[in-house]
Amino acid sequence: MQEDHWSTFQQLAKRHGLDCLGVTDTQLQACAPYLQAWLNQGMHGEMAYMERHGLDRLDANMLLPGTVRIVSVRIPYIPPSLLNEQEPKDFFAQTLDKVQSATEPYISLYARGRDYHKVIRQTLQRFAGDVHAALGEFGYRVVCDSAPTPEVEIARKAGLGWRGKHTLLINPKEGSFFFLGEIFTNLELPMNQAFETNHCGECTACMDVCPTQAIVADGVVDARRCISYLTIEHDCAIPLEFRKAMGTRIYGCDDCQLACPWNKFAKPAVHSDFEARHGFDHANLLELLDWSEAEFLKRTEGMAMRRIGYKRFTRNLAIAAGNYAGAENMEKSRLKAKLMELRSHADDFLAEHLDWALGELSSMDSGG
């Protein structure tokens, strides 16, 4: 690619807020043994698409025939309203304290605003459209969590950071609170140096803090134990062994990132779309339990949370209610009354979770 074309590409990326980008080729086979071992051990749980795509995920040509380069971008998502008011490390420490205290429902930081799939895909599409207008016809496909790509390995190869023990990408100047998106293209863009060092060192903070011991080895998360997977992807009953540990996390889990020392360098989002909707920064359990299915669908319109559907949403709320530690006596009796009301017209699946919650609240009363 000519020098002036590459500089146009970079300028356009900047204009779209995509200045944290890197470029790599399509040789992604280095992570094949890890991926295969993870799949062989069933650690993907019910994520059938992972198994279905298997090692095909490592073949960029499956997504776009003729791909020669993959552009990887980092897009920070913590709203400035949260991160600019205090030092990132204080904000994350307080957030971790709050989630561990189980006094309000916790929604993962990335999921409180507009659906990130839409935000990122649209941003990448607009950027690619401008590249097209400036440089002429080129083949591309934009991806954000929407195709089975090994996005962390792509980002590492594109020089954007290393894979932490918790499996997420960490950048030494930005930590890990960002989304990754990719553009697969047939443009012969100049490549970046891969990020070959790993700066986790002796640290095991993420493994130690994980409520369910889901990080079973350095860089290996057993999805079947991970609260993020259990609250979002898992469609069945929450296994009893993880219910207490889930606390009041109703959508996703951030503990391993909140504990990571590199997030003292986290940067705020540039997209206002990631600001919390419906007060999800301080959600109220009783209010959420009051939502009908129609209300859930209306309030979560345009949000990633909508994809779990009302059934999983209510299941997660029931678990949170059973673990709720913030209730004063009066509030606790209202909570119990609400759970009983839901129980009166629940199907077997939900009734079982509600019974568990009622049992936990009663055992708290009796000091059990």
Ligand code: SF4
């Ligand atoms: S997201 Fe939560 S449950 Fe999953 S590995 Fe991280 S700390 Fe553990």
Ligand code: SF4
């Ligand atoms: S908490 Fe420590 S071990 Fe875990 S990803 Fe961060 S630096 Fe690495």
